Amino acid sequence: MNKEISELLYQIAELLSFSKENLFRVRAYENAARVIESYPRDIEELVKNNELKEIPGIGKSIEEKITEYLSTGRLKYLDELKKEIPEGLLDIMNIPGMGPRKTKIVYENLKITSIKELETAARNGKLRNISGFGEKTEENVLSGIQLQQKLRGRMLLFEALNLADTIMKEIKKNKEVKQVSPAGSLRRLKETVRDIDILCTVKKNKEKYIIDRFTNLPIVDKVLAAGTTKASVISKEGVQIDLRVLEELCYGAALQYFTGSKEHNIALRELANRKGFTINEYGVFKISKSGPPPSPSGKSVAGRTEEEIYALLGLRFIPPMLRENRGEIESSMDGRLPQLINLTEVRGDTHVHSKYSDGVNTIEEIADKAEKLGYEWVIICDHSQSLKIADGVSLKDMYRKIDYINRLNQKNPGIKILAGTEVDILSDGKLDYPDELLKELDFVNAAVHTGFKQEEEQITTRIIRAMENKYVHCISHLTGRLIGKREPYKINIEKVLQSARDTGTVLEINAFPERLDLSDVYCKRAKEMGIKMCIGSDAHSIGQMEYLPLGVYVAQRGWLEKNDVINTMNYKELKTEV
Numbered sequence: 001m002n003k004e005i006s007e008l009l010y011q012i013a014e015l016l017s018f019s020k021e022n023l024f025r026v027r028a029y030e031n032a033a034r035v036i037e038s039y040p041r042d043i044e045e046l047v048k049n050n051e052l053k054e055i056p057g058i059g060k061s062i063e064e065k066i067t068e069y070l071s072t073g074r075l076k077y078l079d080e081l082k083k084e085i086p087e088g089l090l091d092i093m094n095i096p097g098m099g100p101r102k103t104k105i106v107y108e109n110l111k112i113t114s115i116k117e118l119e120t121a122a123r124n125g126k127l128r129n130i131s132g133f134g135e136k137t138e139e140n141v142l143s144g145i146q147l148q149q150k151l152r153g154r155m156l157l158f159e160a161l162n163l164a165d166t167i168m169k170e171i172k173k174n175k176e177v178k179q180v181s182p183a184g185s186l187r188r189l190k191e192t193v194r195d196i197d198i199l200c201t202v203k204k205n206k207e208k209y210i211i212d213r214f215t216n217l218p219i220v221d222k223v224l225a226a227g228t229t230k231a232s233v234i235s236k237e238g239v240q241i242d243l244r245v246l247e248e249l250c251y252g253a254a255l256q257y258f259t260g261s262k263e264h265n266i267a268l269r270e271l272a273n274r275k276g277f278t279i280n281e282y283g284v285f286k287i288s289k290s291g292p293p294p295s296p297s298g299k300s301v302a303g304r305t306e307e308e309i310y311a312l313l314g315l316r317f318i319p320p321m322l323r324e325n326r327g328e329i330e331s332s333m334d335g336r337l338p339q340l341i342n343l344t345e346v347r348g349d350t351h352v353h354s355k356y357s358d359g360v361n362t363i364e365e366i367a368d369k370a371e372k373l374g375y376e377w378v379i380i381c382d383h384s385q386s387l388k389i390a391d392g393v394s395l396k397d398m399y400r401k402i403d404y405i406n407r408l409n410q411k412n413p414g415i416k417i418l419a420g421t422e423v424d425i426l427s428d429g430k431l432d433y434p435d436e437l438l439k440e441l442d443f444v445n446a447a448v449h450t451g452f453k454q455e456e457e458q459i460t461t462r463i464i465r466a467m468e469n470k471y472v473h474c475i476s477h478l479t480g481r482l483i484g485k486r487e488p489y490k491i492n493i494e495k496v497l498q499s500a501r502d503t504g505t506v507l508e509i510n511a512f513p514e515r516l517d518l519s520d521v522y523c524k525r526a527k528e529m530g531i532k533m534c535i536g537s538d539a540h541s542i543g544q545m546e547y548l549p550l551g552v553y554v555a556q557r558g559w560l561e562k563n564d565v566i567n568t569m570n571y572k573e574l575k576t577e578v
Ligand SMILES: [Zn+2]
Pocket: 422, 447, 449, 476, 477
């Protein structure tokens, strides 16, 4: 619910800054949205207990709006604001890089009210006539539109997992269901997912019953099709969900088939053919020299489980995360598949923000949460002094923070808190803190937060220079991408990886849902080069510390094993080896 409320407040802020409102009110809504977004407690519960005031920055008028929405499901104020501006402008505002200010300018100057019109104007060089706009703006507009279309219809893995989890729980409640599993890119834990596929087997003659239960779930908005063994629905979020009820005899074959990827399945089919078999969603069949090709009614030689299918083809079981045809079939054949890192092997989080910068929680609360998550250690990393928008920590406060952490560690030996930072890499590659401070810290994450538009050479040298500082342990979110919102900075990734190897710098897998940066493909490459990686949640509230598994999934898709990731080290190893 917090996410939903914060999105409404962001929308209000956007609309207000589009119309005539003063900046002060816009900021008030933005602040409230940001705080609620990462607030550790559920807003609905706070309202019920009349405790909304405990959240800083929520005044009377915002409180009323939250209460109204929670009790009526509507927000009159927002509806009225929407009426005041042409409909298409809302879409334009949401294009990465546009925002309310630029949207207003193109509307006032060129009467543009739709994405299509904006695209045409940018292509025909019409935007550069507006004062303050140039050719560069046109390029940015076009790439923003493209970026948005790329994600259209796809959602972040985090959202897909949550939705699938809700559905799976509901389906499992029925005792008629015997086996159930997600399939598709969700099961492969890909960073974005288009729709959700679920497969199950049920007790005899209960197929239609389960289909009915599924199509009547509260999350369903529209039923597209409902047969006796298959149904497709659209959820309230607009996501298509398919449920297939299968015969037990071909459950494994269907799971294998619908998990994909397409590339993996093509390679597998070719291997099967070479061995005299044919493989499809119903099972594995022997190819006979004469007679018709195998059909579902023919007798399969494997199909009940995925394991028996892979075994029949002379392969060890390939975990879904690896099924991308990136060498997994060959590795499996040779018995060289990686022992993928496991969530239970993780002993700590390398990137958590506290109240010292823009985080919501105190260091004690973070330590407490880390203990609850079963960790041995946690690294507190706040932003550095220059990053004003994120309340960067001054030198003086940093020394105070180190002292404070030392004292906490003496008081509570149950969890080790490491004093860290997420120090800014300034535009020339210098760091935002002097070496004298950096060397006092247990762990130094360095990261780029400004100057995203620098040329490739400049930004590459900038990051390499940071890696060459001997006090820097790790580079956070190396490419700076935000899935569906911002392309990676232009860096020469190969050069940067070489430098990470040469300087012994760890690279972060940032587990924040829209970052997942490094991506799986780069993780695999980094591993091949002998680079160590770490997983940081980049949490700005203790609730967000639960993002960390997303980073583990990326690591798994990147073929990483326990020893490739420093989060599996105990405190002593971490202090001595990193
Ligand atoms: Zn950052």
